[in-house]
Amino acid sequence: MSSSTRSAKRNADLLRLACLGLIVGPTLTQADDLGFEEAPAEVSPVSVISATRLQQSPLDAPSAVTVIDRATIRASGARQIYDVLRLVPGMIVARESGSEAYVGYHGTSTFGNRRMQVQVDGRSLYQTGLAVVDWIGLPLDIEDVERIEVVRSPSSATHGANSFYAVINIITRHPQDVPNAELVHRAGEDGIGDSFARLSLSGLGGDWSWSAFRRGDRGFDTNLKREASYRDDTRSEGLYGKGVWTTAQNGEFTFSIGGARSTAQQERLNNQDLYRELPVATVDNAHATMNLLQPIGQRNTFNAQVSFNHFDRDEPWKVRLPYVVVSPELNRLQREDPDQARAFVDDPVAACTNPGPLLTNAALRDTCLLTISMLEIDPQTGEPTLPLLDYNTDVSYRDQRTDIELSNTWTPNERFRMVLGGEALLGRTTSKTYLQGSASSTVMSLFSHIEWRFADQWLLNLGGNVERDDIAGSYFSPRAALSWQFDPRQALRLGYSEAVHTPDIFENQVDAAFEARTADRSQSRFDGVFYQRVKSDGTARTERIRSHELAYVAQFSRVAADVKFFRDDLELVDNTLGLDEFILGPIENYVLQGAELGSQWRLTPFQRLLLNYSHLDIDAPKGQPESNNTDIFARHSGSLMWSLMDPDGWRGSVAYNFYNDLNDSQQYFYDRLDLHIGRVVPLGQRQQLDLGVTAQYRLTDDPELRTANGVDSRHRIWASAAWRY
Numbered sequence: 001m002s003s004s005t006r007s008a009k010r011n012a013d014l015l016r017l018a019c020l021g022l023i024v025g026p027t028l029t030q031a032d033d034l035g036f037e038e039a040p041a042e043v044s045p046v047s048v049i050s051a052t053r054l055q056q057s058p059l060d061a062p063s064a065v066t067v068i069d070r071a072t073i074r075a076s077g078a079r080q081i082y083d084v085l086r087l088v089p090g091m092i093v094a095r096e097s098g099s100e101a102y103v104g105y106h107g108t109s110t111f112g113n114r115r116m117q118v119q120v121d122g123r124s125l126y127q128t129g130l131a132v133v134d135w136i137g138l139p140l141d142i143e144d145v146e147r148i149e150v151v152r153s154p155s156s157a158t159h160g161a162n163s164f165y166a167v168i169n170i171i172t173r174h175p176q177d178v179p180n181a182e183l184v185h186r187a188g189e190d191g192i193g194d195s196f197a198r199l200s201l202s203g204l205g206g207d208w209s210w211s212a213f214r215r216g217d218r219g220f221d222t223n224l225k226r227e228a229s230y231r232d233d234t235r236s237e238g239l240y241g242k243g244v245w246t247t248a249q250n251g252e253f254t255f256s257i258g259g260a261r262s263t264a265q266q267e268r269l270n271n272q273d274l275y276r277e278l279p280v281a282t283v284d285n286a287h288a289t290m291n292l293l294q295p296i297g298q299r300n301t302f303n304a305q306v307s308f309n310h311f312d313r314d315e316p317w318k319v320r321l322p323y324v325v326v327s328p329e330l331n332r333l334q335r336e337d338p339d340q341a342r343a344f345v346d347d348p349v350a351a352c353t354n355p356g357p358l359l360t361n362a363a364l365r366d367t368c369l370l371t372i373s374m375l376e377i378d379p380q381t382g383e384p385t386l387p388l389l390d391y392n393t394d395v396s397y398r399d400q401r402t403d404i405e406l407s408n409t410w411t412p413n414e415r416f417r418m419v420l421g422g423e424a425l426l427g428r429t430t431s432k433t434y435l436q437g438s439a440s441s442t443v444m445s446l447f448s449h450i451e452w453r454f455a456d457q458w459l460l461n462l463g464g465n466v467e468r469d470d471i472a473g474s475y476f477s478p479r480a481a482l483s484w485q486f487d488p489r490q491a492l493r494l495g496y497s498e499a500v501h502t503p504d505i506f507e508n509q510v511d512a513a514f515e516a517r518t519a520d521r522s523q524s525r526f527d528g529v530f531y532q533r534v535k536s537d538g539t540a541r542t543e544r545i546r547s548h549e550l551a552y553v554a555q556f557s558r559v560a561a562d563v564k565f566f567r568d569d570l571e572l573v574d575n576t577l578g579l580d581e582f583i584l585g586p587i588e589n590y591v592l593q594g595a596e597l598g599s600q601w602r603l604t605p606f607q608r609l610l611l612n613y614s615h616l617d618i619d620a621p622k623g624q625p626e627s628n629n630t631d632i633f634a635r636h637s638g639s640l641m642w643s644l645m646d647p648d649g650w651r652g653s654v655a656y657n658f659y660n661d662l663n664d665s666q667q668y669f670y671d672r673l674d675l676h677i678g679r680v681v682p683l684g685q686r687q688q689l690d691l692g693v694t695a696q697y698r699l700t701d702d703p704e705l706r707t708a709n710g711v712d713s714r715h716r717i718w719a720s721a722a723w724r725y
Contacts, residue, residue: 062481077676077694098219099264128427154499156477188718326528503540
């Protein structure tokens with residue numbers, strides 16, 4: 001049983017091509033690496049926990065939930081976790097650069113993943129400093145993933161602030177469910193080279209699994225803005241371990257630990273001439289988590305989780321600058337007259353040969369005297385020019401997050417369940433460049449959710465979260481859903497929810513100054529601070545969403561589907577951080593409405609068809625300027641995936657994914673066709689060899705996300721080989 005999905009719409013010819021693959025495919029196709037010998041004809045009952053912290057069927061959940069299971073992940077042939085999220089309705093997934101991936105639900109977020117919660121086994125990956133998730137450098141490999149649950153609605157009522165649009169919960173494999181030993185290697189075009197090794201065992205009263213991985217490729221080779229070539233290589237390597245012990249009364253204690261180091265060559269700013277060498281960032285990403293799930297009597301289950309996340313980005317810059325741009329004189333001019341300072345830097349020679357401003361601006365007069373004293377004659381042009389010095393600076397930062405969460409689930413009878421708990425979060429970010437030191441954030445919260453079947457066909461979900469954030473203040477996020485389950489396999493659901501996205505540490509406390517030190521320390525008298533400085537006034541605003549939803553959910557023997565119609569009233573802020581200013585934009589009001597379809601069809605016991613589609617419309621008040629909030633917004637998006645896994649060991653899939661009208665006025669169209677074929681070959685009674693080939697074909701020439709990345713690497717193919725015992 002295996003499957004993977006990518007979506008279809010628009011472009012009938014391409015759809016016919018995918019359908020042709022579906023017809024021809026079964027002569028090739030598949031069985032999973034898990035060694036399936038038989039597959040059920042019916043869609044397996046699904047139980048999800050991410051929607052409310054209660055184990056629920058999708059029929060009972062208060063919001064739409066997409067589950068990408070292990071079989072789908074394996075059938076897709078994907079090598080990165082974020083790539084399989086293309087199979088989620090309304091999700092936009094794209095590679096921004098070699099070291100950055102964008103994953104966003106319903107768009108409206110240009111940088112990072114600011115308005116979506118991402119978790120691993122319930123542990124948040126959300127960085128409190130920059131509000132981003134490092135998808136490329138995750139201390140986890142796709143081979144470690146059991147399934148991914150995506151809650152497609154505002155979920156602050158369950159998971160707190162910043163679960164604004166959606167929640168992605170990556171659930172890892174239990175040590176009992178993995179091979180005793182495993183080796184995997186992938187190699188292919190664009191420098192693809194991945195390796196994975198795992199060892200599992202039982203001992204010390206529990207079950208253990210340890211894995212090591214290495215991932216790498218060349219990223220993009222072309223910058224479309226300047227039509228210039230550049231290096232974009234990325235390499236990640238790390239370890240992940242998980243141990244599970246059974247406690248008294250069938251409780252469970254889980255400990256996991258992981259760490260990864262990534263290196264990536266960066267293309268920064270628009271002026272490569274600024275650098276002596278293009279920057280290389282080194283990123284360390286580590287975590288440790290302890291979780292206790294303990295039944296207490298017949299009606300209560302206690303859960304406690306403590307987690308620690310550490311993120312450290314070291315990115316030194318080696319630049320070549322004229323001393324004047326870091327001089328005290330120009331810093332003084334910037335404070336007195338920023339416009340004149342920028343004009344001066346654009347052409348310092350012309351500014352100093354114009355006597356007008358020298359008579360009225362003391363800072364400019366001092367800067368010009370310094371500049372004139374340093375002028376040299378360019379031997380090639382004969383023009384006066386400023387000498388350049390070699391400087392070192394950096395944009396490094398460190399982010400640490402500690403979470404403590406306690407909860408209790410009470411089940412007095414089969415018609416009523418309730419979870420009640422609290423969470424304490426301490427985040428600290430350190431950066432000499434961005435913060436001139438350290439800044440912290442503390443969040444305390446109380447949450448609760450009830451599931452009440454007050455009549456045979458009626459189910460009520462009610463939940464809420466009260467939080468106190470020392471940056472954003474106090475707020476309450478409610479959620480309510482009423483389901484009419486008119487058939488044991490079908491339900492209509494009416495839901496309402498509210499959520500918030502609070503300012504991150506940088507938005508509220510940024511104080512960015514680039515300190516430049518000469519590479520030749522004998523010239524230390526020329527050390528200084530880059531004249532432009534960015535500082536927040538501490539008035540960053542909290543964003544809000546109010547969501548209304550009407551949905552139909554079905555779980556038949558061979559077909560599972562959900563259709564939802566929604567309207568979201570949004571209060572968003574367009575905050576822009578530049579080299580010379582930090583703009584705290586006003587509240588921008590949007591109305592986002594649309595419809596989504598998520599479906600799965602078990603064609604035969606060994607074939608699965610996944611179809612997803614999303615249509616969005618966004619309205620803003622007349623006269624409201626365009627902003628980053630509408631940059632990554634796809635009016636239409638979807639995926640279609642067919643997969644087959646037969647008991648003889650063959651595995652295969654065809655998937656199509658697209659999104660269009662991206663980047664607002666640019667209206668980019670992105671689509672991709674993915675093909676995978678593989679086979680598991682037994683080696684004796686306990687060993688097996690798994691061989692596979694995956695190909696990804698871009699069908700249009702538009703950028704994947706925005707104009708900064710190129711299209712040279714739009715086709716990729718790689719082969720994989722795995723040995724398992």
